[in-house]
Amino acid sequence: MVRWFHRDLSGLEAEALLKNRGVDGSFLARPSKKNVGDFSLSVRVGDGVTHIRREQHGILQDRGNHHPAQIPLNCSDPTSERWYHGHLSGPDAEKLLRERDEVGMFLVRESLSNPGNYVLSALTDEKNTKGKRVSHIKILYNNNGYTVGGKEVFDTLTEFVEFYKKTPIEEVTGTKVYLKQPYFSTRVNASEIDRRVKQLDQSIEPQSEEGGDKKIKAGFWEEFDALQKLDTKMKKSRAEGMRPENKSKNRYKNILPFDETRVILQCHDPNVVGADYINANYVKNKMYESSPPKVYIACQGCLATTVNDFWQMVWQEESRVIVMTTREVEKGRNKCVPYWPNPDETKEFGKYVVTPMSERDADDYKVRVMELALIDGSEMPREIWHFQYLSWPDHGVPEKPDKVLSFLTQVNSKQQEFPRAGPMVIHCSAGIGRTGTIVVIDMLIDTVDAKGVDCDIDIQKCIQMVREQRSGMVQTEAQYRFIYLAMLKYIESQKDIQQARMSTETEYGNLSLQPKHAKASRKVSNLSKPDIHYSYVRKFTPPRQFKSGRKGTLEEEEEKNEEDEDEEKDEEKEDEEEEDDDDDEHEEKGEDEEKDEEKEEEEDEEKEEDEEKGEDEEKDEDEEKGEDEEKDEEMDEEEEKDEEKEEEKEKEEDEEKDEDEEKDEEKDEEEEKEEDEEKDEEEEEEEEKEEEEEKEEDEEKDEDEEKDEEMDEEEEKDEDEEKDEEKEEDDEKEEDDEEDDADVNEQEEKEEEDEKDDDDEEEEEDDDDDDDNICVAGIKRTCTRIWERRGRKT
Incomplete structure (x- = not known):
């Protein structure tokens, strides 16, 4: 089982694993759950995952486009013991x-x-x-x-x-x-x-x-x-460094460059033996090949006799970045001759002139910018960046790798600003200890960046590979351990970044975050309702008849009628604007539906093309099989069995495709349902708002009507009270009249009796005169009593 083979993983689990931990190009292999004995290759392509099945023994084939599987997504080791070697033949x-x-x-x-x-x-x-x-x-x-x-x-x-x-x-x-x-x-x-x-x-x-x-x-x-x-078993030629003419150019007698990887100086005098020699080697990362390939030049610190050769190498290799990991003098010992001029001067080194442009100090290193040019001015001058790390202790390593990692980040950032630049020049004193440590850390970081934090790294093999190009790289056990600690710190930081990125992404890599739907500006949806605008229908109220007891005039009623007409006009305008908004929304929805239909048609066309391609491939396979049958008649039975297996596998693939399509349709339906639910909720909210507004208007109208009714009732009460009072007065008048008439009659009867008793003997003429006088007096007395009673009541 190789590291990228996951023996207990299903298709859905493989998709989830690739989406959560993988990147574009990550892949893994797993056993087929449906066809025991077969295998499937799952590859992440963009935000999706493609599954490639094994159709025939020894052949991996996909019905469709070929997808590059570049970065293996390894499974966890069954043990962390160091005697376990994983993928080893x-x-x-x-x-x-x-x-x-x-x-x-x-x-x-x-x-x-x-x-x-x-x-x-x-x-x-x-x-x-x-x-x-x-x-x-x-x-x-x-x-x-x-x-x-x-x-x-x-x-x-x-x-x-x-x-x-x-x-x-x-x-x-x-x-x-x-x-x-x-x-x-x-x-x-x-x-x-x-x-x-x-x-x-x-x-x-x-x-x-x-x-x-x-x-x-x-x-x-x-x-x-x-x-x-x-390292002791490695036998490579170092003849050029051992020449008597070149011995003075080596800082240490036992640290010499390999002949096959050494930097050869150009534009030298061919008559001078050793004029092309400098103690420097090309170093490449053979465990991981980037594009373009990254190359280093590892060299010793300059001697007084090699400064001109150093600038010759920088010019011919078109290097733009120089990394120096030592001070000029440490504990009284010369580590490297300053090969750059002071900030206020320009200095010549053989054919070249170096002019300082700027210099700045950082926490643990110093950055110098210089201009390198030919003295004769035959070519354009070049900008050189010089990074000198100052916090590396003598006979030791930094306590923490954080500062070294930050320093390397700055160096690589500047190197990337020159896409056509030559190799990065790295040196310390001997050019193998600190230089080798920096080179190995940088190579391992590039590997992890390219393959992800789930890749395999082998620090010992990486150092062994580098030592095959320049002897003695990484000198001490402390430097060896420091490389482990630096990679531990870098991988922890990458894990933190990956977790932070995952927390902002969706659970499924093939579903992007959809923006929230813009809420409609309309109040009521008329998609399924008739074109009836209830705001135009008003309750008819007949004109009121003003009575003498009511406060108000006809002019006030006319003013109210005019205000009502203005309100009706405003409501008509609002309804027309709502209709326009509804029409615009209908048009927008229609356009969206047309776009969705076009997308579905495109997807159907793509599916048809894929099916046609699959049919063409099947036809080609059938033709090849027919030719094989004609040539090899003895293999007919085996080929028929293979065809049956292929048909079964194709059916299974079709079933899987159908299942995937059903899943996609279900997802689409769920999304549509969610959108419809959101729209329904918005419409319900708008309808509730309108109902509340209508209720408020009805309540206001009811209050007005109640007030009017109260006024009418008060007027009617007043009128009824007046009528009752008039009736009571009439009744009282009638009663008084009747009483007066009764009194008059009684008095008349008494007077008649008195007259009969007193004047029995008088004559008929005298009787008539006396009767007239008595009637006039009685009438006056009666009238006086009546008017006195009326005067008292009024």
């Missing part, structure tokens, strides 16, 4: 174990032939044609645990190894394999470098051995010591 394992030549040395690696299983490789004392035999024992893995096929089953690889370190493994031939000394791996997943640093900080690690215990040094010292041993 059998021949490479044999090479590593034979180089150590220690019987009982072992390692554990992934099985490349049976993904999901592992292999234990151990060096035995038996010999064959290649030397000591390496035994490869397959470790089977299932849900129960790890086993070699016997009764013993272990939950983890660590338990497995610890058991067989005490108990030898017996092969089928009867040979016993002993596990004595682990061969530690220096490869580490960048995201797990913190655990590796903790393991390497352990100074001593006990190892069991037959017949007793053996303690060996481990950690950083063990890795660096192995690196030093490999």
Whole structure:
């Protein structure tokens, strides 16, 4: 199993993993859940994920466009033990174990032939044609645990190894394999470098051995010591540096450049032996090739006799950035001759003239800007940036890598400003210790930036690669450990940045954040309602008849009618504006619907094209198969079986596509539902607002009507009271009249009786005169009584 093979991962889980942790071009492989024995390759393309299935054995093919799988998305190691080497082939394992030549040395690696299983490789004392035999024992893995096929089953690889370190493994031939000394791996997943640093900080690690215990040094010292041993086996020519003519150009006699990678000076005198020599080498990152390739020049600090050669190298290589990691003098020892002029002077160095332009001091380094030109002025002058790091202690390393990482960021930023610039020149005193440390850190940072924090890095191998180009790079164990600490700090910062970025993204990488829908300016939607404007319909109120007791005049009523007409006109204008807004919204919705229909048509066309391509490819495959059938008749039955398998797989693919389309349709429906719900909510809010406004208007009208009714009732009450009073007065008059008439009659009867008694003897003429006088007197008395009563009431 390789690092990018995930044995317990489904298609949906692969998509989620690539979207959360991967970038464009990240890929992983996984076993097919539907077709046991087949595999699928999942690649992140932009914000989406493409799944490529294995159609035939030995062939990976996709029905459609080819997608580059550039960056593997590795799975977690089954153990963090250093004897686990992950993706390592059998021949490479044999090479590593034979180089150590220690019987009982072992390692554990992934099985490349049976993904999901592992292999234990151990060096035995038996010999064959290649030397000591390496035994490869397959470790089977299932849900129960790890086993070699016997009764013993272990939950983890660590338990497995610890058991067989005490108990030898017996092969089928009867040979016993002993596990004595682990061969530690220096490869580490960048995201797990913190655990590796903790393991390497352990100074001593006990190892069991037959017949007793053996303690060996481990950690950083063990890795660096192995690196030093490999360096002694390297045999490369350094003849040019050993020439008598060039010995004075070397600061240290034992630090010489390899001939195959040394910088050769041009424009020199061919009659002068060694005129093309300078103690400098080209260094390239062969573990990761960038575009354009990044090249360094690692060289020693200048001597008084090599300053002119140094500027010759800078000019011919078209370098624009120089990195100096030492002071001119440290603890009384000359480390490097100042090869730049003072700020207030211009200085000539052979064919070249250097003019200082600016100089500034930072916290831990100094930046100088200079102009380099030919004395004869035949070419345009060039701007040179000189970065001198001042905080690197002599015979040690900085306490924390933060400042060095910040310094490298500034250097690389300036280098990128010159896209056509030549190699970056880096030097200290000897040009291998601090220089090698800076170069290796910069290379590893470039690798992590390109492949992500889930990539594998191997610091020991990186240093070994650099040492193959310039001898002695990274001189001390402290520098070796400092590289680990610098990468630990850088990867932690990258994780923080990645987490911050993920917190601002959506859960699904293929769904961008949709802006909030703009709320409609209209008040009522008329999409499903008739064109009736209720604001035009008003309640009819007949004109009121003014009575004598009511306060108001006809003029006041006319003024109110005019105000009502003005309000009606204003309401008509508002309704017309609402209609215009509705029409505009209808037009906008129609345009959006047309755009959606066009998009759907384009998607359908693309699907049809993909289907046509698939059909064309199937036709081509059928034609090729037909030719093969004519040539090889014996393979007919096998080809028919393959075709049936392909048809089944195509059906499965079609089903998967249908499922994906259904998912997309469901997503679209959900989005449409959400939009409709939002629109409905907006319409409901607007309708509620209108209803509230109408209610307020109705309440105001009701209040006015109630006031009018109250006025009318008061007037009617007044009128009724007046009528009642008039009736009461009339009744009283009638009663008074009746009483008066009764009194008059009584008086008349009494007077008649008196007259009859007193004047029985008088004559008829005298009787008539007396009767007239009595009637007049009675009438006067009666009238006087009536008017007195009326006067009292009024």
